[in-house]
Amino acid sequence: MSNxxxxxxxxxxxxxxxxxxxxxxxxxxxxxSFSSIIRESQDxxxxxxxxxxxxxxxxxxxxxxxxxxxxxxxxxxxxxxxxEWHEGDVVVHNHPYYGSSHSPDLAVIIPIFHEGELIxxxxxxxxxxxxxxxxxxxxxxxxxxxxxxxxxxGLKLYEKxxxxxxxxxxFVHNSRTSNQxxxxxxxxxxxAQLGVKRFKELLERYGREITFAAIGQLIDYSExxxxxxxxxxxxxxxxxxxxxxxxxxxxxxxxxxxxxVKVEGDSxxxxxxxxxxxxxxxxxxPFEGSCKVxxxxxxxxxxxxxxxxxxxxxxxxxxxxxxxxxxxEGSIFNPIFPAAAEARFTxxxxxxxxxxxxxAPVLPDRIIAGSSASISxxxxxxxxxxxxxxxxxxxxxxAYGGRPRSDGPDSIDNLMANTRNNPIEDLGMHLPxxxxxxxxxxxxxxxxGKHRGGIGVVKAQRVLTPGFITHESERHYDVPWGIFGxxxxxxxxxxxxxxATPEExxxxxxxxxxxxxQAGDVMAYYxxxxxxxxxxxxxxxxxxxxxxxxxxxxxxHARDVYGVVLDDALTIDRDATAVQRAELRGxxxxxx
Numbered sequence: 001m002s003n004x005x006x007x008x009x010x011x012x013x014x015x016x017x018x019x020x021x022x023x024x025x026x027x028x029x030x031x032x033s034f035s036s037i038i039r040e041s042q043d044x045x046x047x048x049x050x051x052x053x054x055x056x057x058x059x060x061x062x063x064x065x066x067x068x069x070x071x072x073x074x075x076x077x078x079x080x081x082x083x084e085w086h087e088g089d090v091v092v093h094n095h096p097y098y099g100s101s102h103s104p105d106l107a108v109i110i111p112i113f114h115e116g117e118l119i120x121x122x123x124x125x126x127x128x129x130x131x132x133x134x135x136x137x138x139x140x141x142x143x144x145x146x147x148x149x150x151x152x153x154g155l156k157l158y159e160k161x162x163x164x165x166x167x168x169x170x171f172v173h174n175s176r177t178s179n180q181x182x183x184x185x186x187x188x189x190x191x192a193q194l195g196v197k198r199f200k201e202l203l204e205r206y207g208r209e210i211t212f213a214a215i216g217q218l219i220d221y222s223e224x225x226x227x228x229x230x231x232x233x234x235x236x237x238x239x240x241x242x243x244x245x246x247x248x249x250x251x252x253x254x255x256x257x258x259x260x261v262k263v264e265g266d267s268x269x270x271x272x273x274x275x276x277x278x279x280x281x282x283x284x285x286p287f288e289g290s291c292k293v294x295x296x297x298x299x300x301x302x303x304x305x306x307x308x309x310x311x312x313x314x315x316x317x318x319x320x321x322x323x324x325x326x327x328x329e330g331s332i333f334n335p336i337f338p339a340a341a342e343a344r345f346t347x348x349x350x351x352x353x354x355x356x357x358x359x360a361p362v363l364p365d366r367i368i369a370g371s372s373a374s375i376s377x378x379x380x381x382x383x384x385x386x387x388x389x390x391x392x393x394x395x396x397x398x399a400y401g402g403r404p405r406s407d408g409p410d411s412i413d414n415l416m417a418n419t420r421n422n423p424i425e426d427l428g429m430h431l432p433x434x435x436x437x438x439x440x441x442x443x444x445x446x447x448x449g450k451h452r453g454g455i456g457v458v459k460a461q462r463v464l465t466p467g468f469i470t471h472e473s474e475r476h477y478d479v480p481w482g483i484f485g486x487x488x489x490x491x492x493x494x495x496x497x498x499x500a501t502p503e504e505x506x507x508x509x510x511x512x513x514x515x516x517x518q519a520g521d522v523m524a525y526y527x528x529x530x531x532x533x534x535x536x537x538x539x540x541x542x543x544x545x546x547x548x549x550x551x552x553x554x555x556x557h558a559r560d561v562y563g564v565v566l567d568d569a570l571t572i573d574r575d576a577t578a579v580q581r582a583e584l585r586g587x588x589x590x591x592x
Contacts, residue, residue: 003213004209004210004213005213005217006210006213006214006217010206010210010214011214011217011218014202014206014210014211014214014215014218015214015218015314017198017202018048018056018057018202018215018218018314019057019314020198021048021057021195021198021199021202022046022047022048022057022058022059022060022195023059023060024194024198025046025047025059025122025124025191025192025194025195025198026042026044026045026046026059026060026061026124026191028187028190028191028194029044029046029124029126029187029188029190029191030042030044030061032186032187032190032191033126033183033184033187034179034180034183034184034187035128035129035177035180035184035393036392036393036422036426036427036430037127037128037129037393037395037419037422038126038127038128038184038187040420040421040422040423040426041393041395041419041420041421041422042061042062042419042420043061043062043064043126043127043395043419044059044061044062044065044124044125044126044127045058045059045061045062045064045065045066045068045069045124045125045126046058046059046061046123046124046125046191046192046195047059047069047122047123047124047195048112048120048121048122048123048195048199049069049070049073049120049121049122049123050119050120050121050212050215051118051119051120051121053070053073053074053077053121054070054219054316054317055067055069055070055315055316055317055320056120056215056219056316056317057314057315057316058315058316060315061418062417062418062419063297063300063301063416063417063418064101064290064293064294064297064345064348064416064417065101065105065125065293066293066296066297066300066315067292067293067296067297067317067319067320068101068105068125068289068290068293069107069109069123069124069125070099070317071099071100071101071288071289071292071293072093072098072099072100072107072109072123072125072289073099073109073121073123074098074099074288075093075095075097075098075099075100075153075154075288076091076093076098076099076109076153076154078098078154079093079095079098079153079154080154081154081155081156081159082156082159085111085118086111086159086160087111087113087160087161088158088159088160088161088162089110089111089156089158089159089160090108090109090110090156090157090158090189090192091107091108091109091110091154091155091156091157092106092107092108092152092155092156092157092167092185093106093107093109093152093153093154093155094106094107094131094150094151094152095151095152095153096145096148096286096289096341096342097145097286097337097338098153098154099286099288099289100286100289101125101286101289101290101293101344102148102286102289102290102341102342102343102344102345103131103133103145103148103149103150103151103341103342104127104128104129104131104138104149104342105125105126105127105128105289106125106126106128106131106152106185106188107123107124107125108123108124108125108157108185108188108189108191108192109121109122109123109192110122110123110189110192110193110195110196112195112196112199112200114200114203114208119208120199122192122193122194122195122196122199123192123195124188124191124192124195126184126187126188127393128175128180128181128184128185129177129180129181129379129391129392129393130149130175130176130177130181130389130391131148131149131150131174131175131181132149132150132174132175132176133147133148133149133342134147134148134513134514135379135468135470135513135514136176136379136381136389136391136467136468136470136514137379137380137381137391137392137393137470138342138343138377138378138379138393138470138471138472138513139282139340139342139343139470139513140248140281140282140283140342140343140470140472140511140512140513141248141249141281141282141512141513141514142281142282142340142342142513143280143281143340144338144339144340145337145338145339145340145341146338147282147340148282148340148341148342149174149175150170150171150174150175155167157185157189158189168182171185176381176389176391177389177390177391215316218314218316218318219316219317219318220318221313221314221318222313222314222315222316222317222318222319223317223318223319223321223322224318225304225309225313225318225319226299226300226303226304226313226318226319226321226322227266227267227322228266229303229304230263230265230266230267230268230299230303230322231265231266233263233268233359233362233363234263234362235263235264235265236262236263236362237260237261237262237263238260238261238262238263238358238359238361238362239258239259239260239261239358240258240259240354240355240357240358241256241257241258241259241274241354242256242257242350242353242354242357242478243255243256243257243477243478244256244257244276244283244346244347244350244474244478245474245475245476245477245478245509245510245511246509246510246511247279247280247281247283248279248281248282248283248343248509248511248512248513249279249280249281250280251509254477254478255275255276255279255332256274256275256276257272257275257276257332257347257350257351257354258272258273258274258275259271259272259275259351259354259355259358260272260273260274260358261355261358261359266322267322267323267324268299268322268323268324269323269324269325269326270295270298270323270324270325270326270351270355271326272291272325272326272327272328272331272333272334272351273326273327273328273331275327275331275332275333276331276332277330277331277332278330278331278332278334278335278336278339279332279339281340281343282340282341282342282343282344283332283343283344283347283511284332284333284335284339284340284341284344285332285333285334285335285341285344285347285348286335286341286344287325287327287333287334287335290341290344290345290348291325291327291333291334291348291351292323292325293348294348294349294351294352294416295323295325295351295355296319296320296323297352297415297416298351298352298355298356298415298416299319299322299323299355300315300319301352301415302355302356302359302363302366302367303366304319308366332347333347333351343472343511345375345377345416345417345472346374346375346472346473346474346475346511348416349373349374349375349414349415349416349417349474350373350374350474350475352373352415352416353370353371353373353415353480356368356415357370357481357483360483360484364404364484365404366404367404367483368400368401368402368403368404368408368530368533369401369402369403369408369447369449369453369480369481369482369483369486369489369530369531369532369533370401370447370453370479370480370481370482370483370488370489370530370531371398371399371400371401371408371414371415371454371480371528371530371531372398372399372400372414372454372456372475372480372489372492372527372528372529372530373398373414373415373474373475373480373528374398374473374474374475374492374527374528375395375396375398375413375417375472375473375474376394376395376396376397376398376471376472376473376492376525376527377393377394377395377471377472377473378393378394378396378461378469378470378471378472378523378525379391379392379393379394379468379469379470379471380392380394380431380433380461380463380467380468380469380523381467381468381469382432382463382465382466382467382468382517383465383466383467384432384465390431390432390465390467392427392431392433394422394461395413395417395419395422396457396459396525396527397411397412397413397421397456397457397527398411398412398413398414398454398456398457398492398527398528399411399412399414399446399453399454399455399456399457399489399527399528399529399530400412400414400415400453400454400530401447401453401454401480401481401482401483401486401489401530401531401532401533402447402449402450402451402452402453402454402482402483402486402530402531402532402533402534403451403533404451404533405451406451407451407452407453407454408446408451408452408453408454408530408531408533409454410440410454410455410456411440411454411455411456411457411527412454424438432463432464432465433461433462433463433464434461434462434464435459435460435461435462436460436461436462436499436522437458437459437460437524438457438458438459438460439457439458440455440456440457440458440552441455441456441457441458441490441526441527441529442458442551443458443526444490444529445490445529445552445553445554445557446489446490446529446530446531446532446552447480447482447486447487447488447489447490447529447530447531447532448482448486448487448532448536448539448557448561448562449482449483449484449485449486449487449531449532449533449534449535449536449539450485450486450532450533450534450535450536450538450539451486451532451533451534451539452486452530452532452539452547452552453480453482453486453489453529453530453531453532453533454529454530455529455552456490456492456526456527456528456529456530457525457526457527458524458525458526458527459524459525460522460523460524460525461522461523462499462520462521462522463517463519463520463521463522464519464520465519466516466517466518466519467516467517468514468515468516468517469496469512469515469517469521469523470512470513470514470515471494471508471510471511471512471515471523471525472511473492473494473510473511473525473527474492474510474511475491475492475510475528476491476492476493476494476509476510477491478491479491479528479531480528480529480530480531481531482531482532482533483531483532483533483534484533484534484535485532485534485535485536486531486532486533486534486535486536487531487532487536487561488531488532489528489529489530489531489532490528490529491528492510492525492526492527492528493507493525493526494507494508494509494510494523494524494525494526495507495508495523495524495526496508496515496517496521496522496523496524497521497522497524498518498520498521498522499520499521499522500520502522508523536561536562536563537562537563537581537584537585539562539564541564541572541574541577542572544558544562544564545558545564545566545570545572548566548570549570559580563577563580563581563583563584564577564580564581565577565580
């Protein structure tokens with residue numbers, strides 16, 4: 001980086017240009033892709049990186065990719081085919097023990113040369129629907145990383161502009177959806193090539209010295225802003241614990257997660273010591289590409305949220321530097337090769353959930369109550385009449401916990417995901433599936449509070465051919481927590497039944513691999529509901545009445561939990577409500 005200082009106006013212009021480059025890279029990737037997980041859900045990340053593998057800029061796509069590509073680059077450095085970068089090279093990489101977030105997230109990296117010298121990298125990652133794992137699309141109950149599908153470490157798909165046809169042929173014969181895989185990879189190549197082009201245009205306009213001086217100042221600025229926010233937190237150690245349902249095989253064994261947040265001045269350490277040992281299945285978290293990234297996303301969410309920050313802080317390497325992550329080798333958050341590590345996402349979400357819970361006592365106006373803090377990631381698959389596979393990956397929504405100033409949002413991805421909804425019309429047009437039901441849960445009520453928890457989703461998908469379902473989710477046992485007097489939320493559940501005999505319902509565990517299905521089988525997923533924030537008796541009677549009118553709350557729940565009495569016309573009985581609330585307060589013990 002240059003020591004030259006760039007004037008504020010030029011700095012802002014270059015900052016805007018870098019943000020635009022990253023966003024444009026992301027747009028090209030999802031608009032050119034063929035599989036719905038990229039095209040519709042936008043499970044991707046894109047950006048520019050310097051020679052020290054620092055993030056210069058990145059797209060605002062999915063938080064799970066925030067800060068992940070530098071780990072890929074460090075892994076590529078150790079494994080690069082031929083050991084050198086050349087103009088026209090395109091590298092593909094997905095090895096979870098060399099920096100990948102997990103094996104289905106394939107990175108495409110292109111070097112950027114200026115006046116014959118390597119100066120930076122353009123790259124992206126995207127989740128691919130099938131890379132040849134033991135079960136279509138996703139895998140959980142598998143013995144080692146080799147069973148997760150093709151592992152690529154520093155391989156050149158293009159070398160000096162010439163495509164490696166042998167590698168392309170390997171893709172064709174090792175994926176159930178090879179056409180989509182190849183087309184999606186080419187979309188990634190186009191996205192990264194655009195990043196190269198746009199960055200070179202920026203260099204032509206401002207020159208190398210000014211451009212990199214601005215990048216250095218922007219990284220320093222992001223670091224300074226985050227350090228200022230951390231310094232506002234009282235020094236100390238803050239701890240929270242929770243449990244994961246199981247590892248996808250040993251159903252009765254709950255897996256502890258222990259998070260200790262250590263704040264020292266303007267830096268913070270997330271220590272996961274005490275969490276479960278690594279599992280014998282793929283339910284482990286790659287340390288570099290996913291575990292550390294979850295911590296980065298957590299503190300950007302809590303301290304640098306764009307809505308609560310007066311001036312947006314660029315998403316670059318500076319917002320990662322003040323954060324250190326510790327996870328003992330051999331634990332679920334830092335597995336030892338060759339342990340499988342494909343199903344790593346729900347653990348990351350629960351880690352963020354517990355970081356929030358740990359900091360609640362000292363950041364009451366910035367944190368939220370317990371969220372679904374999971375992900376429902378389902379793979380549906382089967383065979384077409386011509387013998388070809390169809391595979392569909394779907395991310396289902398959850399719900400946030402109540403917030404300091406408002407209710408938790410209903411039916412929304414969290415805490416480390418914002419993948420878009422895949423339209424059911426698109427599903428019906430392209431795949432042998434029908435969505436039978438897609439709505440807010442009406443079988444339970446979310447956590448009560450001054451600000452109630454969000455309501456989870458129920459989605460029922462019916463497959464029209466025999467095939468397989470693999471499902472990764474969480475929180476069938478460990479309920480989302482209420483806070484500051486709010487009540488707990490509601491756990492999730494998963495059911496499978498056949499439309500012809502719906503009474504023969506099978507209650508499924510939160511995660512399972514390769515469940516064989518017949519035509520007409522339906523998987524119904526009920527996501528967890530968020531916990532409440534604050535005393536339910538402080539919620540206005542008008543808000544409670546609105547919830548009753550919306551069928552989010554029953555008359556009995558309104559009376560017994562919120563202390564709001566409604567008459568037969570659903571009008572608030574003010575006198576009875578005052579009496580009921582006084583009685584409910586009188587029943588409380590000092591501890592409650």
